[in-house]
Amino acid sequence: MAKKEDQFKSVISHAKEYGYIFQSSEIYDGLSAVYDYAQNGVELKNNIRNYWWKAMVQLHDNIVGIDAAILMHPTTWKASGHVDAFNDPLIDNKDSKKRYRADVLVEDYAAKIEGKIEKEVKKAEKRFGENFDKEQFLATNGRVKQHQEKIDTILKRLGRSLEKEDLVDVKALIEELGIACPESGSKNWTEVKQFNLMFGTKLGASADSAMDLYLRPETAQGIFVNFLNVQKTSRLKIPFGIAQTGKAFRNEIVARQFIFRMREFEQMEMQFFVRPNTQKEWYEKWKETRLKWHLSLGMGEDNYRFHDHEKLAHYADAAADIEFKFPFGFKELEGIHSRTDFDLSQHEQFSGKKLQYFDPELKESYVPYVVETSIGLDRMFLAVFSNSLQTEILENGSSRTVLKLPAVLAPTKAAILPLVKKDGLPELAKQIEAELKWDFKIAYDEKDAVGRRYRRQDAAGTPFCITVDHQSLEDQTVTLRHRDSMEQERVAIGTLASIIKEAVDVRSWLKKME
Numbered sequence: 358m359a360k361k362e363d364q365f366k367s368v369i370s371h372a373k374e375y376g377y378i379f380q381s382s383e384i385y386d387g388l389s390a391v392y393d394y395a396q397n398g399v400e401l402k403n404n405i406r407n408y409w410w411k412a413m414v415q416l417h418d419n420i421v422g423i424d425a426a427i428l429m430h431p432t433t434w435k436a437s438g439h440v441d442a443f444n445d446p447l448i449d450n451k452d453s454k455k456r457y458r459a460d461v462l463v464e465d466y467a468a469k470i471e472g473k474i475e476k477e478v479k480k481a482e483k484r485f486g487e488n489f490d491k492e493q494f495l496a497t498n499g500r501v502k503q504h505q506e507k508i509d510t511i512l513k514r515l516g517r518s519l520e521k522e523d524l525v526d527v528k529a530l531i532e533e534l535g536i537a538c539p540e541s542g543s544k545n546w547t548e549v550k551q552f553n554l555m556f557g558t559k560l561g562a563s564a565d566s567a568m569d570l571y572l573r574p575e576t577a578q579g580i581f582v583n584f585l586n587v588q589k590t591s592r593l594k595i596p597f598g599i600a601q602t603g604k605a606f607r608n609e610i611v612a613r614q615f616i617f618r619m620r621e622f623e624q625m626e627m628q629f630f631v632r633p634n635t636q637k638e639w640y641e642k643w644k645e646t647r648l649k650w651h652l653s654l655g656m657g658e659d660n661y662r663f664h665d666h667e668k669l670a671h672y673a674d675a676a677a678d679i680e681f682k683f684p685f686g687f688k689e690l691e692g693i694h695s696r697t698d699f700d701l702s703q704h705e706q707f708s709g710k711k712l713q714y715f716d717p718e719l720k721e722s723y724v725p726y727v728v729e730t731s732i733g734l735d736r737m738f739l740a741v742f743s744n745s746l747q748t749e750i751l752e753n754g755s756s757r758t759v760l761k762l763p764a765v766l767a768p769t770k771a772a773i774l775p776l777v778k779k780d781g782l783p784e785l786a787k788q789i790e791a792e793l794k795w796d797f798k799i800a801y802d803e804k805d806a807v808g809r810r811y812r813r814q815d816a817a818g819t820p821f822c823i824t825v826d827h828q829s830l831e832d833q834t835v836t837l838r839h840r841d842s843m844e845q846e847r848v849a850i851g852t853l854a855s856i857i858k859e860a861v862d863v864r865s866w867l868k869k870m871e
């Protein structure tokens with residue numbers, strides 16, 4: 358198997374070669390950690406957003422969507438705590454002059470120990486064969502337990518120090534663990550400092566009257582400040598949710614992992630407003646529901662896990678990440694946070710306006726509690742894309758590159774290929790395209806031998822190829838080729854739409870959540 362770094366490099370180059378993602382402003386040598394979605398990328402991104410929106414908004418009669426502005430009144434960010442506390446701890450290496458997030462250095466160290474555990478598991482799996490019981494092994498093997506205890510101790514201490522803002526101890530931890538700069542191997546570190554991640558900008562034309570603003574670092578606050586507007590105009594009763602998708606901006610200290618950590622990215626967030634003291638129940642419910650949404654895409658149960666937070670953000674009484682196995686290991690894909698009544702209470706205090714709900718059953722007013730689900734659209738894109746990219750060795754010994762995107766998300770659903778460029782085949786192929794394109798994104802390709810065209814569509818992630826040949830003119834049938842199995846079947850042209858619909862329909866995929 359290819360090394361992890363090679364695998365990740367091939368994901369990045371494939372994303373460029375097949376029109377999914379380009380570096381922003383590439384002709385000027387690019388802008389660090391900013392990316393553009395290309396012709397196929399935008400379709401995949403839209404399909405992911407739509408898959409989320411349908412599951413969260415359309416299928417819940419107590420969740421509605423909004424689209425708040427990126428620019429907000431600056432007091433928003435004082436109330437939310439972002440001005441004072443939206444910091445990451447940074448550390449510089451004095452020799453390499455490279456800058457790192459101190460918490461990430463420690464977490465990567467812990468991940469390496471976890472790699473050792475994985476190795477032990479693989480070895481044991483080989484040794485015990487079918488009788489291997491992974492859970493029992495993890496709970497009883499001495500070496501594994503030692504590794505796990507070490508990880509727990511390190512992460513607990515990191516969590517505690519960050520919570521207390523004890524940056525001296527974070528540096529001490531890095532030194533005690535002997536963590537070296539990944540670039541230079543040097544252990545010559547500066548102190549750990551806090552760095553605010555918000556991008557500032559100005560509103561207004563003249564320098565004197567201009568107002569200092571921030572580009573929003575999360576979409577959630579646009580929902581909180583609109584809480585009462587939405588509640589009153591929708592007449593929704595608690596519990597209910599408000600969802601939105603949109604851009605967020607963070608001046609990330611280190612952004613070296615392609616679209617995993619960007620400075621401009623998109624979030625898909627839902628804030629669920631509940632009665633005080635019911636938040637724990639809803640938190641568990643949303644953890645479960647969100648995991649089901651991920652699993653419905655069929656990308657492998659083993660690729661997901663929950664990670665409960667040791668360090669809670671200033672607003673949370675419980676928080677967990679859904680982590681995904683990216684090419685560089687398990688990392689956060691989505692966060693589920695029980696945010697208490699912190700945000701609404703803060704906005705009440707800073708705005709002087711009441712943000713309360715009158716509960717007709719309890720006959721009392723209160724500030725609702727909030728459970729949030731927050732997923733990065735770009736991270737989800739990376740999860741789907743990297744998991745789908747595979748190299749297969751075929752029976753004849755040749756290899757093929759195939760992008761096995763879940764069909765519901767694939768940018769192009771089918772490609773229509775006339776076998777030859779004459780004898781009326783292109784005309785019939787064009788007719789089929791003209792019909793299908795009302796319902797599906799369709800590609801038409803008549804260049805090169807059909808085998809090469811199949812390979813091209815495999816690599817671009819198109820679930821179906823429809824080949825029009827001479828027989829098609831006689832009996833109105835075509836060859837339908839399936840991307841993943843490479844199986845081919847003869848089907849009537851009239852049945853194509855329903856076959857494709859069955860395979861790509863959001864309904865049949867989201868039904869798997871039930």
Ligand code: ATP
Pocket residue numbers: 575607609616617618619620622623624689690691692731732733734735736
């Ligand atoms: P991390 O610990 O990776 O910095 P976070 O815990 O700060 O992430 P949240 O504030 O919980 O992230 O944001 C919710 C989601 O937004 C994350 O789960 C992630 O998918 C996405 N996200 C956050 N920051 C970025 C970024 N810089 N680039 C892309 N996606 C991001």
